[in-house]
């Protein structure tokens with residue numbers, strides 16, 4: 001489908017007067033997406049895509065852990081009044097998390113700063129390990145990462161997959177988007193600076209990384225234009 005037609009076919013929500021206004025400096029999304037639609041629209045569309053891919057009827061009774069949360073999904077849920085159970089956002093950007101903690105007063109939301117090392121997003125942080133603890137509950141219906149694995153080298157992927165498994169309920173899911181390339185044996189960071197700017201994975205290699213951390217493969221969906229990369233769903237191994 002041509003991309004302009006894809007955009008027209010998306011059922012994008014009307015954005016109401018903003019309750020959560022976010023300074024531009026906290027925008028984490030590519031111009032290829034922000035030039036086409038508001039963060040509320042892309043956020044709501046992506047959440048609905050994840051809902052369908054996992055098989056949830058609604059988010060109204062769900063508890064979501066958004067790892068590498070940025071601001072977009074908070075904007076989408078709050079500014080379009082999306083039905084939602086609970087939302088916990090974790091990110092390595094201290095200033096952005098502090099902003100969200102101060103501005104979002106709805107008690108269904110919680111935000112936590114994680115001082116994890118990332119060469120681009122938090123160069124002063126501490127390297128994550130599979131044992132890194134998060135100050136959150138451990139009964140989430142899904143842990144999700146949108147445009148986060150696209151910025152991780154394999155060692156950090158392993159740590160993150162292992163960490164998240166501990167915070168998801170027994171029947172819970174893992175959802176993430178990624179850049180895939182069948183022609184590479186394992187992994188390639190295609191950013192000029194080699195700083196996690198644009199990370200590609202061989203699909204079988206990435207799947208095995210998650211499986212080795214206690215996740216069972218459920219399904220995979222192809223990318224759609226610039227809005228969403230390839231995406232995987234896993235379920236927690238018992």
Ligand SMILES: C[S@@+](CC[C@H](N)C(=O)[O-])C[C@H]1O[C@@H](n2cnc3c(N)ncnc32)[C@H](O)[C@@H]1O
Nearest residue numbers: 028068069070072091092093116118121146147
């Ligand atoms: C491209 S942005 C995507 C933000 C959001 N998920 C979205 O789709 O709008 C990547 C986000 O992941 C965060 N991040 C990168 N590495 C991380 C890590 N190891 N732990 C937690 N957050 C991380 C960055 O700070 C940034 O906010």
